[in-house]
Amino acid sequence: MSSTDYAEGGNVPEDFVTYGRWVKERGVDLIDASSGGIAPVKVQSYPNYQVPAADLIRREVGIRTGAVGLIESGRQAEEILQNDRADIVLVGREMLKDPFWARTAADELRAAIEVPLQYTRYGSAWQRSQPPLPAAPMDATVS
Numbered sequence: 001m002s003s004t005d006y007a008e009g010g011n012v013p014e015d016f017v018t019y020g021r022w023v024k025e026r027g028v029d030l031i032d033a034s035s036g037g038i039a040p041v042k043v044q045s046y047p048n049y050q051v052p053a054a055d056l057i058r059r060e061v062g063i064r065t066g067a068v069g070l071i072e073s074g075r076q077a078e079e080i081l082q083n084d085r086a087d088i089v090l091v092g093r094e095m096l097k098d099p100f101w102a103r104t105a106a107d108e109l110r111a112a113i114e115v116p117l118q119y120t121r122y123g124s125a126w127q128r129s130q131p132p133l134p135a136a137p138m139d140a141t142v143s
Helices: 013-025 052-060 074-082 094-099 100-110
Strands: 029-035 064-067
Touching: 013 029, 013 052, 029 052, 052 094, 074 100, 094 100
Parallel strands: 029 064
Antiparallel strands: none
């Protein structure tokens, strides 16, 4: 990550470290390392493009970080976590595209996760592809 990768007049990696130290001193214990996407500047985006900021802040400031930035698959997320580049992975647009992204990622990684109770009553496209589960009891629902 170099300073030339950033918009003129904008923040650079050294600024991330400074701001990270400031917020840590004020009691913040996790930083979502995102550029926010709110300023009208051209950003070169590619898979994991904001992960280096999370990694830098985590190492230099000694604070937990959340990684973002075109994290599209479970394998990407797992790589970030296994290589200690961030403490958590935050997924946004991919979950808008696939509300079952967590399930998709688990399937990709061949990890078993429990089906949320709500899905056992009415089903879903994902659930229809899974072995049948007993229905949730009526008293387990909110009226």
